[in-house]
Amino acid sequence: MLLNTATAPLLNTLRTLLLLVVVSAGLMSCSQSENVAPQSQITTADASARPGSSVINNDGFEGSWFSNFWIPELRTATAGTISTDHSRSGKQSMRFSWTPAQYDGTNPSAHSELGTDALKNGEVERWYGYSVYMPAAKMANDNEPIVFSQWHGVANPGEEDTFPPLAFYLEGGNQIKAYYRSSNVAITKAQQMPTAQTILRLGTATYDKWVDYVVHIKWDPSGNTGILEIWQDGKQVANERNINIGYPQKYKPYWKAGIYAWTGKSKYAERVLYYDDVTIGKATATYETVKPGQTNDIAR
Template sequence: MVMPFRQKIGRSRTTAALNLMLVLALVLSWASVAQAQTRNDILFTMEFEGSYSPMRPDGNSRISIVNSPVRSGTRAALIELSTSDPVNYRTELTSQSQHTFRLGQEYWVGMSIYLPSDWVKDYSTEIVMQIHSWPDKDLGEDWRNPPIALYVNGDQWQMRLRTDSKALTKMGQYELDKTFGNLGTIKRGGWTDWVFHIKYNYDSTGLLEAWADGKKVVDHKGPVTQNDKDGGFLKFGIYKWDWKGGATATSKRALYFDAFRIGGAGSDYASVAPSGTTPGGETPKPTPTPTPSEDANQTPSTSLLLLTRPFSIEEMFEPQASDDMALFETRASDESEPHEQSPTREYSSAEVQAPILTSPVGASNKAAPVLTWRGVEGATGYYYSVKGPQGLVHDMEYIPSDGNCVNGQCKVSLPVDLDDGTYTWWVASTDDYATSGPSRALSFSVDRAAPPTVPVAIAPEGGIANKATEMVWSAVEGAEEYELRISGKGGVVFETRLTAEAEGGQCSLPVMELGKGTYRWMVRAVGASGNSAWSKPMRFTLAPGAARPQPLEPQIVARQASPVLTWAHLPKASTYVVEVRDDSGVIFLRVVRASDVMQGGICSVQGPLLENGKQYLWRVRNQRNGVWSESSRLQLGQSTKQ
């Protein structure tokens, strides 16, 4: 039961007088603020001086008002999220009951965000601010991705737009899906001041400008939202969708917010910006505190704005709960928590696959090796890390796919030489919205005085019909010459040493005619600092006169990234084995029935994805007699059709 006002403040006339003076002072201050608010077109503000009401939590309620750190005033909001929370992927504050972004209207938004010094760099992205759009339920629309969102991705700020002019928008089906990547490196242990200028529309009249600490980082003219008649609303906090599947690189998140303001068309940068920054990043000169009669850009505090709702005198002297949700109505219960659904790969990092690393691995005598891996479909960039004897040499360095990935193969040259020692490296892929977990790591050692690495024998192998054959192996770093050795039943039958001349990453040598029988061969590299070990032996069998398939196309140059391999059918063959090799060994092996791949006496199989400029060998054999065709060289041409 609420006690009568006179009993709560009536201990003495002095106390009553002081309390009455406080009330009058607050009311007068509010009147002054209301004037300034009208002049500056400030529509909503939140300084967290005492509580976060009338905003309300979405997800969890782990929201505290703290006195340090603060951006302005004496308080700020601390928002926390843990994988052990009841809603383990979302703790946010929403303004959906206080302000709506209306189609065709212009707005200015300002806020300051503080990431603590122990903020863990994570491969998993999180949204820290989003403007969501109300779905048109009468048309059958459901919740979709937010049209405007601000992210932390690794160590970078990013923004993303997803807009659509259709009356009915479905999840993931947007006319514009644009990411503004790498807006700046996040600041640990400090505030980042954000200002957004928005013309909220789904057509060419839209506008999005963004400043971080006074530096303009986004300048977009065009649609910025979806075609929803009820407009949108703003939320901020932590939305980490990957935690629906469990912890990523961290299981806890905490960040701070302060100085949140929304202004209308009559507002400007200075009206909403956290104090201390201008659009040029300069710190403005101090200005005198305005009086109620001055036409000043005064920003009201939260405690004064709360007086705009109905209140009782008792409330002003009663301790207030930080979550005053009961005083403010929200929309219908089924719309009060607009959780985004998780369609396809938009919201599941499991669909953003980690890449498969290829080289370097093992010993290397190159101080600045080239890292190579298989590209991931849909990835727009990659983060690579290299850890050595003294710790991280490269920590989540970002490279875009464009310019670094060709025909499914990606590579990056390390910008600095590495000291001798053992290193571990891994790569994560990103589509600028979600980031995969780290790839399986590979290790390599650098010894600049070491001999060359061991080459890989590629061909011949298995049954062959021709007496003269061509030996093919991979070229290796540091090799000046190669030694080749062929052994038969009675011992070594052929041995030679030749100058290292490579083409497309491979070396080759035609050898003399050999008699019928089984042989094994191997190769090693010779360098200035010594010889490598011998390659793993490869066996082949000569069966002169045996029937073997005849490769037809492609020969030498392929015009398609994934070429069709064709050969002449053998009358009695029922099953074929098709093989493609590169300098790392067999990359494609397919067993096919002749009845499935033969038409008009010609057999054909879709081959693997080839890397531009790299050399390959392909061959085919009748599975019954095991005799391979001659190996045909294969290289992707410059006029490749993607």
């Protein structure tokens, strides 16, 4: 059919409007299908090294602040800051600071930490990778212990919580130890003693150097199917299997990174450590999925 000069512009306008409608419909469809919670988002670069299906969260602290999956327990303006002092990958890391001056005798004032959500929906197993830097001038030879990594329980309704079922301690003599605990009865009292406690000696602390950790946990308080695997700088230092670990609580423990100085004392006016290259993986993750130091470990 031949078009005269009067009808051609009208048809071109109609074609343009039709094209806009089709494109808009496509964009709306993509937006709906990608409606994912922020803590579940993985960048394209992350996915190339760490399979997106097994990674829950990661943070290299390369932005102006930490990623939004963290829950801060930072009691002072200097308790947690993004720093260029040291970095495991990229140019920045998370600096944690705790001072005896902030301690007022309450538990909250003993913390300078970032926490995560508790496991939900029946989850019992996860992988964690992260790197820790302890400057000797702020941490070495202090006989006042601290916890620098802990997994904390979540009390059931009407019950209480007690000592963390897994925690990494820096103790006197520069010794690093991992404590894991379990209970086969409900936790009904604050600081209720667990049924069992095991201490793993992880060696003498290394200062002024990044130390990589990978931790694999399967929580099981009473069924003897629990797992605790720990790697330190690529060497497996714990391989606990068929163990009881954790408490009979509906939601399994949440992880906290930073400094917990429960004695409220230190030989230093300020204790400092740094975290970098954090990756949290599902049960389907592996050591390779979460290990620190991968070049495209990107923070948002």
